[in-house]
Amino acid sequence: xxxxxxxxxxxxxxxxxxxxxxxxxVPTAAKIEWIRDAYAAGQREIEVGxxxxxxxxxxxxxxxxxLAFAQxxxxxxxxxLVPNLKGAQRALEANAEMxxxxxxxxxxxxxxxxxxxxxxxxxxIANIRAERDASGRRTQIEVGISTAFGxxxxxEVKPEEVxxxxxxxxxxxxxxxxxxDTVGYADPAMVSRLFERVLKVAGDRLVCGHFHDTRGLGLAxxxxxxxxxxxxxxxxxxxxGGCPHAPGASGNVATEDLTYMLHSMGxxxxxxxxxxxxxxxxxxHWLQGEATxxxxxxxxxxxxxxxxxxxA
Amino acid sequence: xxxxxxxxxxxxxxxxxxxxxxxxxVPTAAKIEWIRDAYAAGQREIEVGxxxxxxxxxxxxxxxxxLAFAQxxxxxxxxxLVPNLKGAQRALEANAEMxxxxxxxxxxxxxxxxxxxxxxxxxxIANIRAERDASGRRTQIEVGISTAFGxxxxxEVKPEEVxxxxxxxxxxxxxxxxxxDTVGYADPAMVSRLFERVLKVAGDRLVCGHFHDTRGLGLAxxxxxxxxxxxxxxxxxxxxGGCPHAPGASGNVATEDLTYMLHSMGxxxxxxxxxxxxxxxxxxHWLQGEATxxxxxxxxxxxxxxxxxxxA
Numbered sequence: 001x002x003x004x005x006x007x008x009x010x011x012x013x014x015x016x017x018x019x020x021x022x023x024x025x026v027p028t029a030a031k032i033e034w035i036r037d038a039y040a041a042g043q044r045e046i047e048v049g050x051x052x053x054x055x056x057x058x059x060x061x062x063x064x065x066x067l068a069f070a071q072x073x074x075x076x077x078x079x080x081l082v083p084n085l086k087g088a089q090r091a092l093e094a095n096a097e098m099x100x101x102x103x104x105x106x107x108x109x110x111x112x113x114x115x116x117x118x119x120x121x122x123x124x125i126a127n128i129r130a131e132r133d134a135s136g137r138r139t140q141i142e143v144g145i146s147t148a149f150g151x152x153x154x155x156e157v158k159p160e161e162v163x164x165x166x167x168x169x170x171x172x173x174x175x176x177x178x179x180x181d182t183v184g185y186a187d188p189a190m191v192s193r194l195f196e197r198v199l200k201v202a203g204d205r206l207v208c209g210h211f212h213d214t215r216g217l218g219l220a221x222x223x224x225x226x227x228x229x230x231x232x233x234x235x236x237x238x239x240x241g242g243c244p245h246a247p248g249a250s251g252n253v254a255t256e257d258l259t260y261m262l263h264s265m266g267x268x269x270x271x272x273x274x275x276x277x278x279x280x281x282x283x284x285h286w287l288q289g290e291a292t293x294x295x296x297x298x299x300x301x302x303x304x305x306x307x308x309x310x311x312a
Numbered sequence: 313x314x315x316x317x318x319x320x321x322x323x324x325x326x327x328x329x330x331x332x333x334x335x336x337x338v339p340t341a342a343k344i345e346w347i348r349d350a351y352a353a354g355q356r357e358i359e360v361g362x363x364x365x366x367x368x369x370x371x372x373x374x375x376x377x378x379l380a381f382a383q384x385x386x387x388x389x390x391x392x393l394v395p396n397l398k399g400a401q402r403a404l405e406a407n408a409e410m411x412x413x414x415x416x417x418x419x420x421x422x423x424x425x426x427x428x429x430x431x432x433x434x435x436x437i438a439n440i441r442a443e444r445d446a447s448g449r450r451t452q453i454e455v456g457i458s459t460a461f462g463x464x465x466x467x468e469v470k471p472e473e474v475x476x477x478x479x480x481x482x483x484x485x486x487x488x489x490x491x492x493d494t495v496g497y498a499d500p501a502m503v504s505r506l507f508e509r510v511l512k513v514a515g516d517r518l519v520c521g522h523f524h525d526t527r528g529l530g531l532a533x534x535x536x537x538x539x540x541x542x543x544x545x546x547x548x549x550x551x552x553g554g555c556p557h558a559p560g561a562s563g564n565v566a567t568e569d570l571t572y573m574l575h576s577m578g579x580x581x582x583x584x585x586x587x588x589x590x591x592x593x594x595x596x597h598w599l600q601g602e603a604t605x606x607x608x609x610x611x612x613x614x615x616x617x618x619x620x621x622x623x624a
Binding site: 004150152155156183184185187188189190213214215216217219220222223224250254257260261264265266294295296299302303304 | 316462464467468495496497499500501502525526527528529531532534535536562566569572573576577578606607608611614615616
């Protein structure tokens with residue numbers, strides 16, 4: 001059990017994990033406004049979209065344009081999701097700072113999501129690493145182990161398989177790995193056990209936790225990971241999020257709820273809470289008719305939280 | 313940091329904390345059905361009402377009748393809230409197994425809720441202890457430290473004051489104490505710190521954690537207390553709950569969400585999850601038009617949770 005981190009990065013994934021799971025197509029101009037406002041609120045890591053075929057996810061068809069805008073903001077680490085070598089080539093062409101490669105620990109989810117078994121995805125990851133090296137780009141490669149705590153299609157996912165895939169991904173030369181509870185099956189005890197095991201293999205290359213709040217345990221799970229020293233978490237403004245190929249997966253941890261918890265605990269995020277709430281209102285407006293989530297926007301901060309803390 | 317408890321008691325407080333905070337008056341027959349169903353689901357500790365003047369809380373005016381029914385169920389520990397000596401006399405007359413005495417750590421909340429400063433409440437608690445001894449009853453006395461993590465009226469509540477009040481209550485001869493986040497201001501780090509301090513004073517007489525989910529941290533807070541070995545938590549079916557004299561206080565941790573988290577973590581509760589969900593539906597029906605809360609009733613259990621676990 002490590003001391004809690006003094007500082008945590010809240011990585012905004014609403015523009016990717018969030019928007020891929022709603023029918024509404026948010027116009028490019030609104031996405032740019034979203035990124036501008038998130039940046040003004042202090043966010044410095046934003047997943048801006050996916051390089052997937054537009055016919056599969058028309059909501060993210062403008063990813064290249066959105067990424068190009070994000071790259072104009074100094075100090076912003078814009079990341080893109082990349083499902084295969086072709087997507088990676090586009091990310092390298094665009095000189096993305098980071099590409100996130102999903103690797104399902106569930107065989108069934110891997111087939112549904114990428115039409116490849118996990119070991120075939122690993123082979124593709126090795127190709128992507130080679131392509132990156134050949135390109136001369138500095139684009140970082142992070143592998144996100146999805147369905148790491150179970151799968152709505154397959155059911156159980158063995159921790160041994162997660163550890164094996166993490167080791168294999170690191171052997172294939174990726175820069176970082178993260179663990180994702182894609183479908184909201186994790187509880188804090190599971191998080192403690194699995195992160196502890198993966199830390200033994202990956203050390204500080206385990207860089208992020210990705211939790212869905214589908215069953216109300218998202219922030220409890222974050223707290224369990226924080227206790228192991230994990231200091232980066234994915235979150236979606238307004239708690240949107242899901243996976244088109246994981247039925248019943250919905251609702252990432254809300255950016256504003258996560259930020260509230262961290263600030264209340266005295267953990268720095270560099271984020272301006274009021275600006276996050278204002279952005280949440282905009283996003284909810286753009287997504288009128290879609291389900292949004294989260295709690296703190298309804299109740300507001302405790303009066304015991306001083307402005308300095310709220311804006312830490 | 314203790315090992316997580318193997319078994320936890322989920323104490324149902326919906327009939328008191330829940331119903332006192334809604335305008336709807338639930339008929340006595342429905343309350344009896346609630347208790348019968350909760351008992352059939354495995355609940356063995358239920359707070360059935362308050363001995364307060366009916367003009368203040370007409371929703372709980374039938375507490376004596378509800379308690380009398382609860383006392384017919386073998387092995388059920390029925391508790392009542394008691395705000396003063398007069399209420400305690402009624403609880404003793406009724407031979408309640410346990411009476412819960414609220415003691416606000418916030419001076420301002422204490423005045424608003426009981427029209428007495430905390431030290432005057434302590435004097436009353438000593439009188440209640442004397443009355444109990446004189447009565448020859450075995451009625452246990454638990455003091456619930458309310459607003460232990462802050463107050464919507466007063467703002468900050470100092471941990472030193474909580475520790476002082478716990479010590480004073482124990483000195484006054486109460487059998488047990490519990491800590492309550494009446495207004496949903498706690499975060500897991502605060503819970504760890506305050507429970508740790510109070511455990512040093514109270515040891516195993518610190519018997520329960522009472523968390524509101526007003527800002528989405530209820531279950532994270534439970535997890536923090538579990539890590540210190542706390543093995544009893546208050547919860548309300550359908551996540552109802554609040555305090556008439558604590559503006560903005562709403563939503564206890566939902567019984568069914570808490571039970572899901574505990575079962576998922578392999579912690580026994582003796583509760584039948586499906587029966588809890590069926591009861592939740594009934595309660596929501598009785599409270600039509602009132603706000604209800606909770607998550608797991610919307611999404612259902614993960615398919616990885618086997619029936620044996622769900623019904624552990």
